[in-house]
Amino acid sequence: MPMHDWTRVTAGIYHAFHHEWISQINRAILPLLPPDYYSLPEQQAAGFGPDILTLEINDQEPSRNTGTVATLPRPTTRMFQETPTEFYLRKKKSVVIRHSSGDRIIAMIEVVSPGNKNSAGAIRPFVSKARELLQQRVHLLLIDPFPVSIRDPRGLHAAIFDEFQDDPLALPEDRPMSLIAYECADRVRTYLEPIAVGDVLPNMPVFLYPDMYIEVPLESTYNRAWEIVPERWRRVITGP
Numbered sequence: 001m002p003m004h005d006w007t008r009v010t011a012g013i014y015h016a017f018h019h020e021w022i023s024q025i026n027r028a029i030l031p032l033l034p035p036d037y038y039s040l041p042e043q044q045a046a047g048f049g050p051d052i053l054t055l056e057i058n059d060q061e062p063s064r065n066t067g068t069v070a071t072l073p074r075p076t077t078r079m080f081q082e083t084p085t086e087f088y089l090r091k092k093k094s095v096v097i098r099h100s101s102g103d104r105i106i107a108m109i110e111v112v113s114p115g116n117k118n119s120a121g122a123i124r125p126f127v128s129k130a131r132e133l134l135q136q137r138v139h140l141l142l143i144d145p146f147p148v149s150i151r152d153p154r155g156l157h158a159a160i161f162d163e164f165q166d167d168p169l170a171l172p173e174d175r176p177m178s179l180i181a182y183e184c185a186d187r188v189r190t191y192l193e194p195i196a197v198g199d200v201l202p203n204m205p206v207f208l209y210p211d212m213y214i215e216v217p218l219e220s221t222y223n224r225a226w227e228i229v230p231e232r233w234r235r236v237i238t239g240p
């Protein structure tokens with residue numbers, strides 16, 4: 001099923017789908033995680049409201065031989081960028097982000113909502129927290145099903161990285177939405193997949209450690225979430 005145009009409906013209608021997609025993604029990744037990892041939907045961390053947190057039960061790096069996590073090749077997306085090695089020299093001193101249970105946050109998945117981008121007052125804290133999390137080496141997967149706007153004219157990645165790099169990746173005009181995976185090693189690697197209405201969603205990586213990731217099945221989870229959208233609103237979203 002192709003990506004739909006969610007600007008055709010109000011944020012309230014999108015919210016029901018958004019909630020279900022988050023649940024479906026969480027169910028899909030749970031069996032893919034190594035034994036010492038788990039994920040939780042809709043938590044709060046350091047003022048950032050990620051839709052799914054991936055946490056590690058202890059602080060010890062897991063074995064590199066963890067099934068699918070270790071055997072997958074490096075992700076291939078249409079666009080890729082890497083920060084200079086000096087990236088982490090800019091990080092502020094801060095407390096390591098932890099879940100209330102004491103387990104360490106490894107990665108976050110965020111499915112962007114209209115409220116994240118509908119005003120300058122909304123997008124600024126979102127972008128700021130994304131930067132802080134990357135500086136704290138928390139891997140991110142951002143799923144943005146809404147087109148660029150005056151607040152992020154080159155895309156969400158460019159808005160996040162315009163303070164880090166002089167030439168952050170910008171979305172092409174014919175694909176104004178984006179899927180963005182960030183891998184935090186000695187530098188940050190960006191795997192950017194531009195998308196448009198009508199595109200089939202590819203799998204995207206969510207990293208657990210540098211060079212270790214699982215693939216998030218976006219298309220199949222999107223399809224299952226679409227099933228809960230009432231027929232009355234499906235007709236509006238799909239258009240004539």
